Amino acid sequence: MFRLLFCLILSAMSSALAHTQVTVVSPSAAVTVAAPRSIQLRFSEPVNLRFSTFRVVALPPGRSADAASVDALALKADDARVVQLGPPPSGMAAQLSLRLKPGLKAGTYLIAWSVLSDDGHPVRGHSLFRVK
Numbered sequence: 001m002f003r004l005l006f007c008l009i010l011s012a013m014s015s016a017l018a019h020t021q022v023t024v025v026s027p028s029a030a031v032t033v034a035a036p037r038s039i040q041l042r043f044s045e046p047v048n049l050r051f052s053t054f055r056v057v058a059l060p061p062g063r064s065a066d067a068a069s070v071d072a073l074a075l076k077a078d079d080a081r082v083v084q085l086g087p088p089p090s091g092m093a094a095q096l097s098l099r100l101k102p103g104l105k106a107g108t109y110l111i112a113w114s115v116l117s118d119d120g121h122p123v124r125g126h127s128l129f130r131v132k
Contacts, residue, residue, distance in 0.1 A: 020045055020117040025127040032130040035104040039084070039111055039129075042095040049089040051116040054098055056084045059108040059128065069112035069126035083109065104131045
C-alpha cells in the first residue's frame with residue numbers, strides 16, 4: 001500500500017514539474033517544401049498564447065539556429081524580417097497555425113518560440129524548414 005501511494009505521489013509531482021513542449025512542427029526540419037502558406041505547432045498541453053512569442057524568419061547566413069532564435073524572439077512582430085502574418089495569437093491553445101507571407105524565397109527558415117509553461121517557467125525552442 002505504501003509503495004502504491006509513493007508511486008502516485010511521485011507521478012503527480014513529476015507531471016507538475018514537467019514543462020510544456022512543442023511536440024509537432026510542420027513543416028518539419030527533415031523536408032524541403034514549396035513555400036508553405038502556414039506553419040503548424042502542437043504543444044504537449046494548452047498554452048496561454050497571450051504570454052507566448054512566435055517568430056518565423058529566414059535563417060541569416062553564417063548564424064547558428066540557436067543564436068538566430070534568440071535574435072528572432074527579440075524582433076517586433078512587424079519587423080520586415082518576420083515572415084509571419086497577422087496579429088499575435090491569443091487565448092489558450094494546444095495547437096497553433098501561423099500564416100506566412102506568400103512567395104517565400106528559397107532558403108532555410110527558422111521558427112522560434114517562447115511559451116509559458118503551466119508552472120510559470122518560460123520554454124524556448126526552435127525548428128528549421130527549407131523552401132525549394
